[in-house]
Amino acid sequence: MKALGYVECNGLSSATVAADRMLKTSDVQLNRIRNAENGWITLEFTGDIAALKVAVETVKQTLSEVYVAGLVIGSPAEGLAKLGTAGASDVMPQNFNPEKYNADGTMKTSAMFGPKPATPTPPVVSAESATATPKDTEEQAADDDEVTCNLCGDPKCPRKLGEPHNKCLHYNDLKKD
Numbered sequence: 001m002k003a004l005g006y007v008e009c010n011g012l013s014s015a016t017v018a019a020d021r022m023l024k025t026s027d028v029q030l031n032r033i034r035n036a037e038n039g040w041i042t043l044e045f046t047g048d049i050a051a052l053k054v055a056v057e058t059v060k061q062t063l064s065e066v067y068v069a070g071l072v073i074g075s076p077a078e079g080l081a082k083l084g085t086a087g088a089s090d091v092m093p094q095n096f097n098p099e100k101y102n103a104d105g106t107m108k109t110s111a112m113f114g115p116k117p118a119t120p121t122p123p124v125v126s127a128e129s130a131t132a133t134p135k136d137t138e139e140q141a142a143d144d145d146e147v148t149c150n151l152c153g154d155p156k157c158p159r160k161l162g163e164p165h166n167k168c169l170h171y172n173d174l175k176k177d
Contacts, residue, residue, distance in 0.1 A: 003048065005071070
């Protein structure tokens with residue numbers, strides 16, 4: 001399979017000029033023009049890897065005000081060119097779970113940070129606890145440790161919500177999963 005090249009531009013007229021420059025500067029073939037919801041236009045090209053690199057760099061240098069992004073994939077995986085086309089369900093990425101994404105394509109917060117830990121219920125004050133000694137309350141507090149790590153849910157984990165994942169006691173175990 002030939003190499004794949006992609007260029008994203010801001011607006012259709014800019015993408016048309018970019019495609020024209022790419023086709024005139026290098027021996028590449030325009031496969032597809034895709035319209036993103038945000039006004040960006042994606043141009044997909046195939047050809048020799050060197051020709052694609054020259055074509056993408058030409059757009060980047062000469063149309064820098066409308067150029068958004070570009071990349072060249074030298075040895076694309078089988079089926080990669082079909083991504084985003086109608087009827088391409090056979091090229092769904094492995095372990096892809098559509099339930100982890102919102103309708104607009106953004107990832108749900110629960111999918112990014114794992115399930116939220118159960119909120120601890122407030123302790124019930126009874127007549128016995130009202131007469132408890134300080135030693136008894138220290139033991140009870142040790143039993144009612146609050147979960148602060150939303151990755152592992154272990155109350156002994158020093159990581160707090162929002163801190164780097166590698167601060168989690170179970171980070172290496174979770175990374176393997």
